[in-house]
Amino acid sequence: MxxxxxxxxxxxxxxxxxxxxxxxxxxxxxxxxxxxxxxxxxxxxxxxxxxxxxxxxxxxxxxxxxxxxxxxxxxxxxxxxxxxxxxxxxxxxxxxxxxxxxxxxxxxxxxxxxxxxxxxxxxxxxxxxxxxxxxxxxxxxxxxxxxxxxxxxxxxxxxxxxxxxxxxxxxxxxxxxxxxxxxxxxxxxxxxxxxxxxxxxxxxxxxxxxxxxxxxxxxxxxxxxxxxxxxxxxxxxxxxRASSFEQYGSPVGGVVTIEKELGQQVRAGETLFEVTTVFGETKAEITADSDGVLWRARRLPQVATGEYVCSVGTDVDSY
CATH class of the missing domain: 3.40.630.10 (Zn peptidases)
Structure with missing residues (x-):
């Protein structure tokens, strides 16, 4: 046919x-x-x-x-x-x-x-x-x-x-x-x-x-x-499998270093990323609110206050 x-x-x-x-x-x-x-x-x-x-x-x-x-x-x-x-x-x-x-x-x-x-x-x-x-x-x-x-x-x-x-x-x-x-x-x-x-x-x-x-x-x-x-x-x-996301922005401006690799397991309280000055001086450390998986992260290292940094997939299981 x-x-x-x-x-x-x-x-x-x-x-x-x-x-x-x-x-x-x-x-x-x-x-x-x-x-x-x-x-x-x-x-x-x-x-x-x-x-x-x-x-x-x-x-x-x-x-x-x-x-x-x-x-x-x-x-x-x-x-x-x-x-x-x-x-x-x-x-x-x-x-x-x-x-x-x-x-x-x-x-x-x-x-x-x-x-x-x-x-x-x-x-x-x-x-x-x-x-x-x-x-x-x-x-x-x-x-x-x-x-x-x-x-x-x-x-x-x-x-x-x-x-x-x-x-x-x-x-x-x-x-x-x-x-x-x-x-x-x-x-x-x-x-x-x-x-x-x-x-x-x-x-x-x-x-x-x-x-x-x-x-x-x-x-x-x-x-x-x-x-x-x-x-x-x-x-x-x-x-x-993840059923929801938690998104994280930066509380300060500076240079971001993300501490986890994509797909890596994240535990509540663990550091997700650090923001420093251009001279490497620490300005903020952001920790995960919940257990999950690092799902997405910004590509460029520079951020302004409130700018998106990463997402954690939550309500995670295996099926």
Whole structure:
């Protein structure tokens, strides 16, 4: 059976790329999102993947550049639908939000066919996503230093919570944030349609980071194996799960030294970071309020009073 996505069309055992037209630019020229269809030779589930719904989060794009060339439709059972760049306008100018309507795309789902620029793109990509059995929305945490994690955003009372947790565990970054997300996220909207969906948040950097891209590439292939798109098996490994964050800012200005490594366990009362003068004179030592895991930390050492320094994942367990 032929599978199409925009102008991409593939028979069983074929792969094709094309564009999904979603509107016009300011000069009236049509524009389309880059898409790919991998139509496996065997029957099976459908996976939907997308990247760059936030235009400066590029690690997901890096993952797709590694994954797609390695996909052999002859060895795949099922179908893979991919939108390579969701936030088209923001990607062009290397910004986070869509500059046409100043909107964060991952707050616009499920979108609207007749809405703003972001709502129209969200609507078009959500229509594709609803064709899937599982969804990976590839993100990048921030420009801060951040662990590679997978976010389950549907909330613990949602009927799809366990299925989303299973998908996060299959991806296998090692760390999971299990916390209900804001309205408008794809990982909130798609579970309402009965589709397990997660946000792999692949580190933090400017541009893309090869270590996080490799981790994300491995995660995608883990999912393909676990959900039988590929014949090889994939065993689930225990993940460190956090359900909330504590954020820490600096009480003074100066130069920060963070005492823990990302992913390292933190005990209440332990020193998280020290702030010194430019001559190394100690001005403040900040300790952890709770047990947890160092999840995220600022990249630059200089801080002003009240400026963000780091986050600790709390309510931590292993599942």
């Amino acid at each position: 032929t599978t199409t996505l925009g102008t991409a069309s593939a028979e069983p055992g074929e792969i094709d790329t094309g564009r999904l037209e979603v509107g016009e630019t300011r000069d009236g020229s049509p524009f389309g999102l880059p898409v790919a269809v991998v139509n496996g030779a065997g029957t099976g589930k459908t996976l939907y993947m997308q990247a760059a719904s936030d235009g400066d989060e590029l690690n997901g794009v890096g993952v797709l550049t590694r994954v797609v060339p390695r996909l052999d439709p002859a060895e795949i059972s099922g179908t893979i639908l991919i939108v390579g760049i969701v936030n088209y306008h923001a990607f062009q100018v290397a910004e986070h939000r869509n500059p046409i309507d100043d909107t964060k795309m991952n707050r616009a789902y499920p979108g609207s066919e007749n809405g703003t620029s972001s709502e129209r793109i969200a609507h078009a990509t959500f229509d594709v996503a609803k064709r899937a059995d599982v969804i990976l929305d590839l993100h990048q945490g921030s420009t801060s230093r951040m662990i590679d994690e997978v976010r389950v955003r549907c909330g613990k009372r949602h009927r799809m919570h366990e299925e989303c947790l299973e998908l996060a565990k299959a991806f296998g970054c090692g760390y999971v944030l299990d916390q209900k997300g804001p309205d408008g996220q794809l990982a909130r909207a798609a579970p309402d349609e009965g589709i397990p969906t997660v946000d792999p948040e692949l580190g933090g950097c400017v541009g893309w980071d090869e270590t996080s891209v490799q981790k994300g590439t491995e995660g995608v292939f883990n999912v393909l194996r676990y959900y039988d798109f590929l014949s090889e098996s994939h065993d689930l490994n225990r993940q460190i």
